[in-house]
Amino acid sequence: MTAPDRRRRMSTITDVAREAGVSVATVSRALRGLDRVSPRTRERVFKVATELDYVASPTATSLASGRTQVVGVVAPFLTRWFFATLVSSIEKTLRQHGHHVLLFDLEDDTYDQRLPLSQNMLWKRVDGVITLNLPLTVQELELVDRLGLPLVAIGTPVADRPNVRIDxxxxxxxxxxxxxxxxxxxxxxxxxxxxxxxxxxxxxxxxxxxxxxxxxxxxxxxxxxxxxxxxxxxxxxxxxxxxxxxxxxxxxxxxxxxxxxxxxxxxxxxxxxxxxxxxxxxxxxxxxxxxxxxxxxxxxxVAAQGREAAEILLRALGVDTPGGSTSAVVVPTELIVRASTAPPPPST
Structure with missing residues (x-):
């Protein structure tokens, strides 16, 4: 079967394995970046997968690995510039490593209340959690622990979890x-x-x-x-x-x-x-x-805080990313003087 003929139908992982001369399991490990695959074999699998326009099924990959490659981002508000900027930075960083964001907006009808984080939101849907300036209740933290999810907090710390913040x-x-x-x-x-x-x-x-x-x-x-x-x-x-x-x-x-x-x-x-x-x-x-x-x-x-938190979480999930901190990062601040401040009026 020629390459044009193969492309008339959707390629499968079996097609990739046959063309690369390896097992289906080896193709799966190579495309997921797991160990026990030589660099030469990994390169051949990627080359064949590209030629065949093979795209792995996210559902199948999740079932095989137990991973969703999705990170839950939990925010008290999403209509504010600060939180929107964090989410954008987190998503871009995760995307570079084949992961994506599932957003949980806990905003309620009133400013001084929020919705609770529940098991239905997280179970079998995310591999980890990033909280955005949000203290968790004891019950919410117990839920995260029970599900075995790594967690990184931006801003407000969460007990014994990595934290990215400013002073x-x-x-x-x-x-x-x-x-x-x-x-x-x-x-x-x-x-x-x-x-x-x-x-x-x-x-x-x-x-x-x-x-x-x-x-x-x-x-x-x-x-x-x-x-x-x-x-x-x-x-x-x-x-x-x-x-x-x-x-x-x-x-x-x-x-x-x-x-x-x-x-x-x-x-x-x-x-x-x-x-x-x-x-x-x-x-x-x-x-x-x-x-x-x-x-x-x-x-x-703000973008740096989102980037740092995403990289820390990815490292907790076994993904090789730049940097090395896995616990705490304090991002520096800087005074920017513009036109809205001056000495007080002479009469005061």
């Missing part, structure tokens, strides 16, 4: 210290959340760091200037309007995220305030729009 304390300290270095003493903060919020750890760490810097410099913390928000630009714009409309207002505002900083900037404009002449604003993240809007921020490399 949240340092990021917010850097942002607040920047405002203080410009001469600001009347500084507000936006980004507190209810104590039962789905991702409480990051907001709390950033608030604590802000307060530590204020105390270290002997600056007064105004309780009414510590604002709660759901970490969206729309909410922050609404949450800051009353404060910015007041005669007794701050000269600077530190936002726990760039999206909230953007909302505060919009509220300032709506109140006739100039940024930074009347109000300096700084955020944390370096959102994709921050450069366009001239927002001063503390940059975190």
């Amino acid at each position: 949240e304390d340092l990021a917010m300290r850097t942002a607040t210290e920047h405002l203080v270095s410009l001469g600001h003493e009347r500084i507000a903060y936006i980004g507190t959340v209810p104590s039962n919020a789905a991702h409480i750890q990051t907001p709390q760490a950033r608030l604590d760091a802000f307060r530590d810097v204020m105390r270290a410099h002997g600056l007064q913390e105004h309780p009414d200037w510590i604002l709660e928000s759901d970490w969206t630009a729309d909410s922050a714009a609404s949450d800051t309007r009353t404060l910015l409309a007041s005669a007794d207002r701050p000269t600077a505002l530190a936002a726990a995220s760039d999206e909230m900083a953007m909302g505060a900037m919009a509220a300032a404009r709506a109140e006739g305030l100039r940024v930074p002449e009347d109000l300096s604003v700084i955020g944390v993240d370096d959102h994709v729009l921050s450069n366009v809007l001239g927002l001063t921020t503390v940059r975190q490399d």
